[in-house]
Amino acid sequence: MTTMVIIGGGQAGSQAIDTLRREGFAGRLVLIGEEPWLPYQRPPLSKKYLAGEFALERLPFRHRAFYDEHRVELRLGRRAERLEAAERRVTLDDGEIIAYDRLLLCLGAEPRRLACPGAQLSGVHALRSIADVERIRPDLRPGARLVVVGGGYIGLETAATARQMGCEVTVLETADRLMNRVVAPETSAYFAAEHGRHGISIVCGARVERFEGSARVDGVVCAGGERHPADAVIVGVGALPVTRLAQDAGLACDNGITVDEYCATSDPAIFAAGDCANHPSPHYGVRVRLESVDNAFEQAKAAALNMLDRRTVHDRVPWFWSDQFDNKLLICGLSQGHDRRVLRGEPAGRAFSVCYLRNGELIALEAVNHGKDYMAARKLILGRLRPDLGRLADPGIELRDL
Amino acid sequence: MPGVVFIEPGGGRHAVAAPVGVTLMEAARQHGVEGILAQCGGAGACATCHVYVDPAWFDRLPPAEELETGMLETAWEPRANSRLSCQVTLTADLDGLTVTVPARQR
Numbered sequence: 001m002t003t004m005v006i007i008g009g010g011q012a013g014s015q016a017i018d019t020l021r022r023e024g025f026a027g028r029l030v031l032i033g034e035e036p037w038l039p040y041q042r043p044p045l046s047k048k049y050l051a052g053e054f055a056l057e058r059l060p061f062r063h064r065a066f067y068d069e070h071r072v073e074l075r076l077g078r079r080a081e082r083l084e085a086a087e088r089r090v091t092l093d094d095g096e097i098i099a100y101d102r103l104l105l106c107l108g109a110e111p112r113r114l115a116c117p118g119a120q121l122s123g124v125h126a127l128r129s130i131a132d133v134e135r136i137r138p139d140l141r142p143g144a145r146l147v148v149v150g151g152g153y154i155g156l157e158t159a160a161t162a163r164q165m166g167c168e169v170t171v172l173e174t175a176d177r178l179m180n181r182v183v184a185p186e187t188s189a190y191f192a193a194e195h196g197r198h199g200i201s202i203v204c205g206a207r208v209e210r211f212e213g214s215a216r217v218d219g220v221v222c223a224g225g226e227r228h229p230a231d232a233v234i235v236g237v238g239a240l241p242v243t244r245l246a247q248d249a250g251l252a253c254d255n256g257i258t259v260d261e262y263c264a265t266s267d268p269a270i271f272a273a274g275d276c277a278n279h280p281s282p283h284y285g286v287r288v289r290l291e292s293v294d295n296a297f298e299q300a301k302a303a304a305l306n307m308l309d310r311r312t313v314h315d316r317v318p319w320f321w322s323d324q325f326d327n328k329l330l331i332c333g334l335s336q337g338h339d340r341r342v343l344r345g346e347p348a349g350r351a352f353s354v355c356y357l358r359n360g361e362l363i364a365l366e367a368v369n370h371g372k373d374y375m376a377a378r379k380l381i382l383g384r385l386r387p388d389l390g391r392l393a394d395p396g397i398e399l400r401d402l
Numbered sequence: 403m404p405g406v407v408f409i410e411p412g413g414g415r416h417a418v419a420a421p422v423g424v425t426l427m428e429a430a431r432q433h434g435v436e437g438i439l440a441q442c443g444g445a446g447a448c449a450t451c452h453v454y455v456d457p458a459w460f461d462r463l464p465p466a467e468e469l470e471t472g473m474l475e476t477a478w479e480p481r482a483n484s485r486l487s488c489q490v491t492l493t494a495d496l497d498g499l500t501v502t503v504p505a506r507q508r
Contacts (some may be wrong), residue, residue, distance in 0.1 A: 018434070041443045058424060063432045297441050321447035328469065330447055372472035375449060379476070400476060
């Protein structure tokens with residue numbers, strides 16, 4: 001009997017199980033996950049789950065009955081310690097050895113830590129898992145002073161949630177504007193104003209030098225000496241792909257586990273998908289590593305089909321979203337390499353979009369509170385639309401009519 | 403717990419029971435209803451949990467908000483009775499609700 005093993009119980013691992021069984025795989029299927037929970041959704045962790053508005057039972061994608069029904073052997077709370085590619089076997093932390101015919105690595109990413117003094121103090125948190133949230137939540141009492149390091153998606157979502165929970169929140173960002181790697185200056189300015197309006201203090205150009213406190217953190221000191229008092233700190237400064245298992249097994253890795261367009265690693269029996277995988281994007285003609293729900297979902301689906309020898313290229317226009325207060329930021333496509341930016345609508349109207357073009361082709365769009373533009377753009381980008389710039393800039397013309 | 407019936411793309415009836423307060427999308431996803439992708443998990447960011455609501459039930463649901471309406475317009479084959487299942491919260495009086503999952507989500 002053929003055995004398929006999946007390491008990693010997140011979005012990608014969960015999706016791969018689904019696809020393998022739906023597409024008729026009838027052999028042995030094993031899912032190994034380090035966390036004790038059934039595969040669960042991470043996006044609510046910085047939002048409703050952190051706020052206590054979303055019960056733990058609502059986080060898993062599927063009920064346990066689904067895994068039983070589909071004969072999935074769950075190894076939860078277990079870590080894969082060693083991968084021996086030549087022998088096609090995985091050894092778990094309790095010594096169990098599982099042999100596979102095909103292996104899928106969905107190892108995810110882990111929060112980047114700051115190396116500065118005091119980073120190990122109690123009260124300095126990262127946010128990636130349920131366990132992280134359980135540690136953070138008691139610190140977010142009304143009136144508590146929270147310093148968020150990093151003005152990206154995670155930092156800003158967490159800041160908004162903490163503010164709504166009654167905390168006094170300061171966001172420290174090293175760049176000169178928020179979310180500078182992923183959105184346009186107009187969008188950064190809009191979100192800075194929104195956070196300011198809700199009473200969050202945003203400090204850009206702030207480089208954290210050290211965390212202070214005896215046992216527990218009580219302040220954050222920036223280069224230049226400015227000190228921000230803190231009862232708790234959340235560090236959201238990006239994530240790094242988890243690759244140790246793959247590297248030790250001799251698989252090619254370069255900012256993630258290197259895979260081809262069929263999601264195969266340098267070992268043809270081993271595939272990788274999700275945040276840990278560095279893959280080609282045929283649409284954009286570059287290699288990318290994406291940390292997004294959409295990519296985890298779609299790449300795992302493609303990987304599962306390829307594990308079944310159903311040759312499937314992973315080629316998608318990726319998309320991302322972020323919820324901050326009552327604002328929804330929706331992004332589709334990759335804007336890197338754009339040579340022109342076109343604004344549709346006025347940020348003052350609270351709903352607008354920024355279009356990105358390269359050599360006349362629409363390559364990405366970010367929409368603030370504008371689901372219609374975003375949905376239309378997904379199709380237009382895929383179709384490599386070369387829009388008329390005048391019409392593109394006219395919010396009175398529907399994007400789908402371009 | 404209200405019971406809801408999903409007509410899957412293949413024509414099969416998938417009946418599920420789910421607690422009051424969860425969304426129609428969550429009820430579908432937790433039980434593995436086919437064709438409900440729900441990639442964004444209910445954030446209203448993907449329109450991959452689109453369903454057609456049985457006309458007898460459509461008017462009994464709270465109406466869609468603007469974001470949902472805008473996204474449905476560009477969903478795959480929207481109809482007058484289209485909804486994003488993540489935006490419909492189950493209540494006791496929705497017991498018996500029947501929805502059809504489209505052949506595709508995009």
